[in-house]
Amino acid sequence: MKSWNNKAWFLVLPVLLLVAFSAIVPLITVVNYSVQDSFGNNEFYWVGLEWFKEVLESERFHNALMRNLLFSAIILLIEIPLGIAVALAMPRRGWGVSVCLVLMALPLLIPWNVVGTIWQVFARVDIGLLGYSLTQLGFDYNYTQDVVDAWVTLVIMDVWHWTSLVVLLCYSGLVSIPQAYYQAARIDGASRWAVFRYIQLPKMRRVLVIAVLLRFMDSFMIYTEPFVVTGGGPGNSTTFLSIDLVQMAIGQFDLGPAAAMSLIYFLIILVVSWVFYTVMTQQDAEPSSGRGQSS
Amino acid sequence: MSFVLNTHVGQRRSKRWIVPVVYIVFLMLPLYWLLMMSFKTNQEILSTFSLWPREFTLQNYITILSDSSWYSGYINSMIYVVMNTVISLAVALPAAYAFSRYRFLGDKHLFFWLLTNRMAPPAVFVLPFFQLYSAFGLIDTHIAVALAHCLFNVPLAVWILEGFMSSVPREIDETAYIDGYSFPRFFTKIFTPLIAPGIGVAAFFCFMFSWVELLIARTLTVTDAKPISAIMTRTVSASGLDWGVLAAAGMLTVIPGALVIYFVRNHIAKGFALGRV
Incomplete structure (x- = not known):
């Protein structure tokens, strides 16, 4: 197994310094705003947890949160199965592979506001x-x-935009499965479903963790595309958390509530992602996954 | 070598291509529409509905490529995206190696903490970033955007590289050390070529997320380093919607991405053979 070596910290140090600069310092600023109020002129005074209470109790936040959760759920339910299905049906060799990879990756590389446009x-x-x-x-x-x-337009747009990410990740997981597994399955007379369930799915677990996490996080933080397409409307029906937050912070310049909302927002993403991550990697750690199930 | 599914479901193979083809057609339709619009005059777009341009024109592209306030946006975007990819990979490679090979104090917490930064909504960071980079006098420079984008690209690069590195057997490291390789020499001569496909994939993702991000890039730039996608939004609101020029500008933002995925494709294709070891 891995050896214990605290000198490995030196290898991690550059990342730590860089991310500390771009994450911790700004985060401290946000925390700072979230517990203070100002009357302008850079005069701040302490308000404690007032802003958090206000945000958590507001109807506006609840609605935006529910819309965002619903959107993420729909997105995951469509994109993950569709992505797996397309990856399974993709050619494994020949000129078709390149054509598929290049064409499918195209939507991923278009700037988000251009996607919206x-x-x-x-x-x-x-x-x-x-x-x-x-x-x-x-x-x-x-x-x-x-x-x-x-809503239908936004969902189709997101499926168009991001399913390819799931396809590419699943595909790279699929091609890394050694041929011997399929041969063993064939000798055992395994059905197509059994091959998928006991060989392909366990072997794709690692990439599926990445795919689910990325899709959840990004659909939960979605800003640019709905902002360009619907601008949060009609009414407030597509005002997701990010749109609401930017409106509050830059539009109305309510720094206190905006900062409090940022932290709550961040915390929700953190908790849900942590649950995903632990559940999916715990199964990964079980010794029986992969090899043991292939027979 | 790989007859994964055609050995297994021989007869049904003939129909399998339908799924990717239908999917690709679905992907291409909006892009086709954009491409066609970019060759139409604004008048034709608004007055008639046609599947292809009646009066073919390149005027929209000429407008963009002859105006430096347009094309400098592309150059700015390319500069900070390349900077960001290089920085991200340079710091992520050693860190990913540490995570994949060693256990050390707080390694799991650290790994998850890194990932939390990938989860941070950019909207949260817009205001603090602006203040932080103002304090360092970095506003409107390429390096500011490149560093800011490290927030989400470095964790992702570490994660992807760690996955690829863990699939390389540890015996290779040990054999190399026994053969007298020093760590830097082993890392550059033996290990890096082994995980080249992983580096390609990580670079692809860094490029992608930096290239497509707008909110932070727009906040940190004023004129000198303004990305093309931000220039687009400004022009849309100012010039009363010239759909043709907008479509042409959009089409031009698709091209760098298409080039990158084309090169990475070769890289990945080569790497597949290695991944099977």
């Missing part, structure tokens, strides 16, 4: 292909007016 245009009923086609087909579709349409 693309979908804003694509879904418009007057000049967009999607909106125009849907209207011609007789659907009453308008994402700027109708809440359901706005």
Whole structure:
């Protein structure tokens, strides 16, 4: 197993210094704001946990939080299975691999506000292909007016934007499975489902942890795309936490509540990600996973 | 070598390609629309609905490539993205090695703490970042954005590299040390080539997340280091929506990404053989 060596700290030191500079110092500033109030002129006085109480009790925060949780849940339920399915069906060799990889990765490398712009245009009923086609087909579709349409547009946009990440991660997990496993499974006469359940899924666990964590975190922090496409509307129906937060911090310049909300927001992400991480890596640590199950 | 599924589900193989093809068509449709719009005149976009341009024009691209306030945005973005990728990989490589090979005081907590930074919503950091980088006089420099993006790229690079490094057997390290390799020599001559695909993948992710991020990059820059995506938003609000130019600018932001994934693809393809060892 791994050897105990405290000198390894020296190898970690550069990362620590860099991240300390870009994470700890700003975080201290946020904590500082969250417990103080100001009347301008840089005069601050202590208010304790007042802002936290105010944020936690406000209707506005609850609603934004529920919208965000719902959005993340929908996203994960669609993108993870779809990503696995596409990865399983991808070719393993030949020219098809490169074509698939390059084309699928394209949406990932488009700046987020451009993604928003693309979908804003694509879904418009007057000049967009999607909106125009849907209207011609007789659907009453308008994402700027109708809440359901706005949500459907955002979900499809996110599926378009991010499913490829899940596909790429699963695919890299799949190709690392040694051929011997499949041969063993074939000799045992395992069904297609058994191969997936007992060979491919356990071997993909590590990349799936990454995929689920990344997708949860990023969908929970989503800002730019919905901001560009719907601007949080119609009404407040697509105002997610980040949009609400930026509105509060920069739009209204309510530093205290905004800082308190930031910390609560951060804490929620932390807790949920920690649960994901422990559950999924604990299964990883069990000695029976992988090799033992392949027969 | 790899007949993973065609040996197994021989007859059904013929239909499997449908899934990726349908998926790719779904991915390409909005991009096709953007591409077509970028070749149309603004008047045509607004007046008629057509699947391809009636009057083909390159005017939108000429507008962007001849105006330095447009194309300098691309150069700025490229500079800080490359800087960020280099810094992230340089610090993440030794750290990932430490995490994959040794146990040390607080290693698990440290690893999770690093990941928490990847989880921090950028919206939280916008205001403090601005104050921090103002204090150091770094506002509107490329290095400021590159350092700020390390917040989420370094943890991710450490995580990805740790995964790849853990798949390399420890016996390789030990054999090399017995053969008289010093640590730096072992790391550069033997270990780095072994995890080259991992480095490629990590570099790809660093590039990607730095290239696409807007909120922080926009906050930390004014004019000299302003990224292209921020220039786009400004122009949209100011010029009364010239859809054609907007589409052309969008199309041009797709190209660097396409190039990067094209190069990484070769890297990964080579690495697959190694990953099977």
